[in-house]
Amino acid sequence: MxxxxxxxxxxxxxxxxxxxxxxxxxxxxxxxxxxxxxxxxxxxxxxxxxxxxxxxxxxxxxxxxxxxxxxxxxxxxNPIESADPLLNDRTARLVGEIVTAVEPFESGIGRVRVGDGVWSAKGGDFAQGARLRVTGVDRGILLVEPIA
Structure with missing residues (x-):
């Protein structure tokens, strides 16, 4: 060579x-x-x-x-610390957000408005227009609870 x-x-x-x-x-x-x-x-x-x-x-x-x-x-x-660790985890960024039910929840499942989009969600049985807090995410479905 x-x-x-x-x-x-x-x-x-x-x-x-x-x-x-x-x-x-x-x-x-x-x-x-x-x-x-x-x-x-x-x-x-x-x-x-x-x-x-x-x-x-x-x-x-x-x-x-x-x-x-x-x-x-x-x-x-020595991992590199990110200024925004949830940058590429869109659903995790929603935890703690206040959302609005766009339809009545039946059997704990419904849809909520997040910004200008609508997401599937599960929690209790809520009426349309209920204000809810996102507490977590399960395979792309938001977990919600009523605002206390």
Whole structure:
């Protein structure tokens, strides 16, 4: 492989690390960062120890696996806090909202107006126009109770 490139092997690994680091910046996902780190360490090891090609690829493979697992563990122990953790959970965002029954509830099931939409809901038996509070969600159906 290294005969194809006019550069010494360590420089190929270091350039690969720079390319992967740049790709991580352009399209972040925190995956290429770890592979780039493995390429960087492989380049440094090749520079210091003069590794032959099979040893370079073996070192890169081992370092890439270790780096990915170390990165996953680090993110598991240090999760990124979101400013809005319910951003993509539309139904969970409705918990605590005041809604209006658009039809009488029969056997504890009916429909409520939420903003400009209508959602299925369950709770007690309520009359049309009753003001209710959303207390939870069960598979996309709002759980409601009367406002106390």
């Amino acid at each position: 290294m005969d194809i490139f006019p550069l010494e092997p360590q420089w190929v690994w270091l350039i690969l690390a720079a390319i992967l680091g740049t790709a991580e910046i352009i399209m972040p996902g925190f995956f290429l960062l770890w592979i780039g780190g493995a390429a960087l360490l492989t380049g440094i090891a090749t520079l210091i120890f003069g590794l032959n090609e099979p040893a370079q690829f073996a070192a890169f493979a081992v370092l890439a696996i270790v780096a990915v697992f170390a990165g996953r563990r680090w993110f598991a122990l």
